[in-house]
Amino acid sequence: MLNEPVLFQQTKPTIIRIWHWLVFLFFAASVSTVVVQSLFFKTRDNVQMVQNKVTEKGGLITPDQAKNVAHEYSDKLWDLHKYIGFGISFLFIWRLVAEIIIAKEKKIKRRINIAQNLPESNKDKKHYLMVQYSYLIFYLLFLIMVSTGLILAFEDVALLKSLHRTAKNIHSLCQWGMYGFMLFHITGVIIAECGDFNGIVSRMINGKEAN
Ligand code: HEM
Ligand code: HEM
Structure with missing residues (x-):
């Protein structure tokens, strides 16, 4: 098409x-x-x-x-x-x-919608969706790390004291998800750059459209 x-x-x-x-x-x-x-x-x-x-x-x-x-x-x-x-x-x-x-078409939800509506014959559809879902997982982990980290940082606030232990356990556990994402993401980017999608790293720096 x-x-x-x-x-x-x-x-x-x-x-x-x-x-x-x-x-x-x-x-x-x-x-x-x-x-x-x-x-x-x-x-x-x-x-x-x-x-x-x-x-x-x-x-x-x-x-x-x-x-x-x-x-x-x-x-x-x-x-x-x-x-x-x-x-x-x-x-x-x-x-x-x-x-x-x-812009609307750059939003993550819209990007996922556009890809979902592509025909199955599109060779990049599955791969692209997997990458977008990995970003969603990253953003969820990001939210968890920030909220538990802030609970730990403000341990002197009486209201947050009772949450300290739980926050510490969750913060400590979710770090592994973060390391997992970083490994998956950076490996994926290097493979893409060396393979069919060369230029994605420079595009992420200079923002120039591919020719
Ligand atoms: C990549 C993101 C992050 C990683 C991998 C990470 C990792 C860790 C780890 C492994 C601990 C030790 C937990 C334990 O003792 O069991 C910790 C503690 C802590 N983190 Fe993070 N963290 C991250 C982000 C944040 C953020 C966004 C905040 C927000 C302020 C934060 C604030 C804290 C605080 C206050 C502690 C407690 C330090 C203490 O024991 O005095 N962290 N973090
Ligand atoms: C701590 C390490 C990193 C984190 C947490 C991270 C996170 C992310 C996230 C969340 C996105 C998606 C942004 C969005 O559209 O919402 C992204 C895209 C991207 N990142 Fe990273 N990144 C990291 C390191 C790197 C490194 C080291 C490189 C280059 C070697 C890189 C290259 C890229 C590229 C090229 C894209 C765009 C890929 C695409 O078009 O989907 N990232 N990164």
Whole structure:
């Protein structure tokens, strides 16, 4: 059919492209804090090291004091994670506002509708829909990470105290979904770029229509 839209070749609006690369930066920074924390700054792993270093220099320190020192470093890193998280929360609101103001045919719901109405013979239909559904799953996980992260960040608010444990468990569990999406997405983009859809990464940067 002549009038069928060419899937995967539509450009994203500037407001989404800038948002996307900021999301990439902030998510990379957030995940780095989690990785550095679990590799080097777990309180439990560092108590013995603090004790050894102090006694090496001729000082005296109880395990409880050493635990407090080790915990301070871990807290610093979580503070950084929290501030990056505020940036991520702002980006979530940015994406919501963008969805409202972008052209109708660029909205995710409309993109899915257009693809669903294409004939089954369209070779990219299934693939394109799978990619759009993966974005929907990502946005759901994004909402969960931001809301549970904010509950953890404002733990001093009396109303949120009772939700702390549940939020921590959900936040901790959903991180795996996020890593799953990132792996799936970046692998998919690289395969697409090297295969039939070359130019999608530069299009996501410069926004120029494919020739
Ligand atoms: C890619 C997104 C994110 C990932 C992978 C992630 C991952 C994690 C992980 C693994 C923990 C430790 C949970 C535990 O102790 O069991 C954590 C804690 C936390 N996260 Fe996130 N997070 C993300 C986004 C956010 C956002 C958007 C916020 C919002 C402010 C946030 C705020 C927090 C806070 C306040 C804590 C508790 C730190 C503490 O124990 O003092 N996170 N996060
Ligand atoms: C933290 C890592 C990343 C996240 C969370 C992420 C998230 C997303 C999301 C949600 C979209 C869809 C935007 C929308 O239309 O609503 C998207 C599109 C896209 N991303 Fe990423 N991204 C990440 C990293 C990357 C990287 C590293 C690349 C390049 C190597 C990349 C290339 C693209 C491209 C080319 C598209 C457009 C694909 C299409 O036309 O459907 N992304 N990304």
